[in-house]
Amino acid sequence: MVLLSSWRSCDGLGTFGYGLHHRFSDPVKGILGVDELPEKGSADYYVAMAHRDRIIRGRHLASINDQSPLAFSGGNDTVLINSLGFLHYANVSLGNPSLSFLVALDTGSDLFWIPCDCQKNGCVKALQSSSGVVVNLNIYSPNNSSTSGVIPCNSTFCKQSQCSSASANCGYKVAYLSNNTSSTGIFVEDLLHLIRDDDQSQAVDAKITFGCGQLQTGTFLEGAAPNGLFGLGMDNISVPSTLARLGLASNSFSMCFGPDGIGRIKFGDNGRSDQRKTPFNIRSTHPTYNISITKTTVGKNVSALEFSAIFDSGTSFTSLKDPAYTFISESLNSQVPERRHPSDSQIPFEYCYDFSVNQTSYVIPDINLTMKGGDQYSLTDPTAVIQTTQGGYMYCLALLKSEDINIIGQNFMTGYNIVFDREKNVLGWKASNCYDEENLSTLPISPSHSPAHSPAAVNPEATENSGTNSDPTVSPPSSYSPKLKPFHYTLAMLLLSFLAIV
Structure with a gap:
């Protein structure tokens, strides 16, 4: 605020x-x-x-x-x-x-x-x-x-x-x-x-x-x-x-x-010395944790569009202005096999996809942000799974369209230890399950199928060819979404x- x-x-x-x-x-x-x-x-x-x-x-x-x-x-x-x-x-x-x-x-x-x-x-x-x-x-x-x-x-x-x-x-x-x-x-x-x-x-x-x-x-x-x-x-x-x-x-x-x-x-x-980093864009009046993104990759699609965004832990969902919003959304839309859910004013997200009968998993293209300085920032899970009133499921790209400012919200920070280094004026990040310092690692961490008690699922090393595979063997329990990832617990009202x- x-x-x-x-x-x-x-x-x-x-x-x-x-x-x-x-x-x-x-x-x-x-x-x-x-x-x-x-x-x-x-x-x-x-x-x-x-x-x-x-x-x-x-x-x-x-x-x-x-x-x-x-x-x-x-x-x-x-x-x-x-x-x-x-x-x-x-x-x-x-x-x-x-x-x-x-x-x-x-x-x-x-x-x-x-x-x-x-x-x-x-x-x-x-x-x-x-x-x-x-x-x-x-x-x-x-x-x-x-x-x-x-x-x-x-x-x-x-x-x-x-x-x-x-x-x-x-x-x-x-x-x-x-x-x-x-x-x-x-x-x-x-x-x-x-x-x-x-x-x-x-x-x-x-x-x-x-x-x-x-x-x-x-x-x-x-x-x-x-x-x-x-x-x-x-x-x-x-x-x-x-x-x-x-x-x-x-x-x-x-x-x-x-x-x-x-x-x-x-x-x-x-x-840590092996964390990735990017410099802050420091304004002379009321500086914020603002960084620059120089390239965006969504699966096989690459954009050299440059834009700045504020890393804000106080915002649930990432929101981006055009053209960044449309590039990410349409690139994902062109590379997923599921049927797109009809527009629904009751859902805050624009790009949602229906699960088919008996479907228990889905794969989306990897989304990677290249920060100023060249380091890669891979999104561990930019989607949300929503249970419909009919008892089915759909997954959505949990990205909102902004009219005024670009904000990297908490859902795009999940799975990382984010360092706000104000001495060196840099933002640092390293994969972490957020529980133990010993678990700060760039290696994948086992995904969680019990979101109320287990560590986060982190897979920062995934390549654009492999895609992001979502819980391939888990059947959805009746009481919760089949893919409740970390940021779902950071959403508030x-x-x-x-x-x-x-």
Whole structure:
């Protein structure tokens, strides 16, 4: 969620990481016993996620260290509730005594803020599921933390031209491009609690500056980021920048997403020497994780069309403008044998194909993106399988047509450890099942037939002649799609029909 406007008045560095979960993952759904979310693989499931992407799309318009990594004090398991409208979230702990907050992870914005000393109707204080379970959300107050401090207006950090008094606070207001959404409050500092991610689990506390969000508007009151937003952008106020400035981690982080909605984010991760990479296109004003694609290959079709795109973990589906969208879609369409599904306004994807009777697998041509610098980025699974109302199946190219900006969404990142290296200004990637560092590999990883519990299927070495073979021996169980790949667990919606604000 990129801000529209805002005001406010190494060597030896460790890395730390924590697990992240998608709202629709089975472990998350089990926490609250929510049983009325869209069925995985159903048309409603994909409609909900595509709708959520459209709501927040406006956001874009405006070497391994030798220390043990760090994790948030609660450890790697971050499953608490499934009531967040963003793709992925993590549980973070602040202050003394410590309070936990379930925060949305957003690479499209910079500020980390949490609900704090809320004005009337300015924060979401609880969420209620359709089954009646109420989850109370923590609300922060600097007065209740012995390690907290309010940033004064006359501080060098605040840089306000005028202060009403010497004791005035440093205020902020961030207006996002999404549906008149904003956060207003004051800047405070407090301890972010971390631990070394090793056998000793040494405690590490980081003094960070963040937003005490007293008044939220728009989608923040309608289910999106009800308990805070964790900015991962390039600005100095972002958490990655802060940790680097404190000397706790290098100015880099990685994100990886598994097939069951569980992944990791690691601060200070510069990746590995054998990872592939491409430079960022850095703008002078509000830089983003923008890269250039110089060639696109879909099976036997090759295009030398060059275009730029933003790698955004906060978007479910990749969306491309023409001519890139049409080239990929029509190239795939000309090389698959299945009958194309008739146009259906209930399905967010344009290119879908019906399974024949007794069909349990399908093969699509390999899709490879050549990045600036020459390294290849192979899509592990750019499709989605949807169960029809008649009980049959169809698979779709999970690509949306954009009118304004090119976004590489999470579905095109699945199966990789993606490194956002802000020191070298490069994007890195290496195949991973997103569970164990030892599994970072360029070799294929066994495909998963039990998506709620198994690692991701990764096959980055497939050639354009071999095609992408989809689970050739698996019969579709009645309860889920026959090919539910990793990104299906990263699709989200605003929960307006499933969760009510208490």
